Amino acid sequence: MELMSHSSTFLLPAPSNQSPPSLTYALVVLNQSLPRFSPLLWSHAQLRLCADGGANRVYDDMPLLLPHLDASDVRKRYKPDVIKGDLDSIRKEVLEFYANMGTKVVDESHDQDTTDLHKCVAYICDWAQKLDKSNLCILVAGALGGRFDHEIGNINVLYRFSTIRIILLSDDCLIHLLPRTHRHEIHIQSSVEGPHCGLVPIGTPSGSTTTTGLQWDLNETEMKFGGLISTSNLVKEDKITVQSDSDLLWTITIKMP
Numbered sequence: 001m002e003l004m005s006h007s008s009t010f011l012l013p014a015p016s017n018q019s020p021p022s023l024t025y026a027l028v029v030l031n032q033s034l035p036r037f038s039p040l041l042w043s044h045a046q047l048r049l050c051a052d053g054g055a056n057r058v059y060d061d062m063p064l065l066l067p068h069l070d071a072s073d074v075r076k077r078y079k080p081d082v083i084k085g086d087l088d089s090i091r092k093e094v095l096e097f098y099a100n101m102g103t104k105v106v107d108e109s110h111d112q113d114t115t116d117l118h119k120c121v122a123y124i125c126d127w128a129q130k131l132d133k134s135n136l137c138i139l140v141a142g143a144l145g146g147r148f149d150h151e152i153g154n155i156n157v158l159y160r161f162s163t164i165r166i167i168l169l170s171d172d173c174l175i176h177l178l179p180r181t182h183r184h185e186i187h188i189q190s191s192v193e194g195p196h197c198g199l200v201p202i203g204t205p206s207g208s209t210t211t212t213g214l215q216w217d218l219n220e221t222e223m224k225f226g227g228l229i230s231t232s233n234l235v236k237e238d239k240i241t242v243q244s245d246s247d248l249l250w251t252i253t254i255k256m257p
């Protein structure tokens with residue numbers, strides 16, 4: 001079984017961002033308070049999208065996160081490449097501001113069956129058509145800590161695009177999928193993440209999961225919703241390994257200054 005490595009180097013400033021070396025990052029900003037480290041995520045990304053009302057957040061909140069800079073300079077500097085969604089939440093003045101600066105606006109109001117995050121991930125997959133998808137990583141800012149229907153919809157996107165690396169982020173934690181098709185090594189960036197973590201099977205029970213590096217390791221252990229799931233676990237080593245017969249969600253706390 002092939003190895004998949006994970007490392008939250010996008011939470012480190014660009015110069016220290018050494019491994020894995022060749023990931024291409026895309027950022028999606030959702031319609032939720034911007035995480036305080038959003039400028040850092042922005043600096044790592046080669047493509048930046050706003051999901052509908054996410055553009056209001058970039059317009060309103062980016063200047064608040066960078067109070068030492070002039071607000072209108074910040075708005076010009078943090079210009080999304082694309083705004084996509086059903087466009088029922090973005091304010092008119094925000095849409096006009098970015099459209100006039102050259103942001104591509106994609107109106108998909110005809111599709112009321114997929115979320116704006118789904119629409120943005122589909123756009124990024126098209127954009128990255130020629131890339132080896134294993135080198136693409138989509139960072140999603142503001143995905144957690146709000147309306148539960150949106151949160152669970154965001155998690156569902158991890159499953160709908162289970163072959164793509166997608167990381168849901170809030171101020172407090174990150175979540176990504178560990179596909180059952182691979183064994184996993186998670187390299188902990190202990191200056192910015194941990195120690196609290198969890199491993200959760202959603203949808204399908206796991207008949208057997210084995211881990212190393214956790215306070216409460218699993219040893220060919222069964223996990224299911226309604227039975228045992230691993231929450232309030234702790235990372236004990238710099239490298240965590242996970243192997244399972246089911247897709248699992250990995251979550252770890254973020255401790256950014």
Ligand SMILES: Nc1ncnc2c1ncn2[C@@H]1O[C@H](COP(=O)(O)OP(=O)(O)OP(=O)(O)O)[C@@H](O)[C@H]1O
Nearest residue numbers: 030031051052053089115116117143146147150151
């Ligand atoms: N409170 C929230 N918590 C988590 N994610 C959110 C929240 N609000 C919005 N999002 C995410 O941001 C995206 C864009 O949000 P927006 O408010 O523009 O969506 P929407 O489709 O108009 O929502 P709705 O019509 O259900 O209010 C959503 O698709 C969702 O992924």
Ligand SMILES: Cc1ncc(C[n+]2csc(CCO)c2C)c(N)n1
Nearest residue numbers: 052085086087111112113114115116
């Ligand atoms: C069974 C079912 N439940 C809810 C919706 C509504 N919905 C889901 S995604 C979306 C777009 C949000 O921007 C909307 C309105 C649906 N279509 N089908």
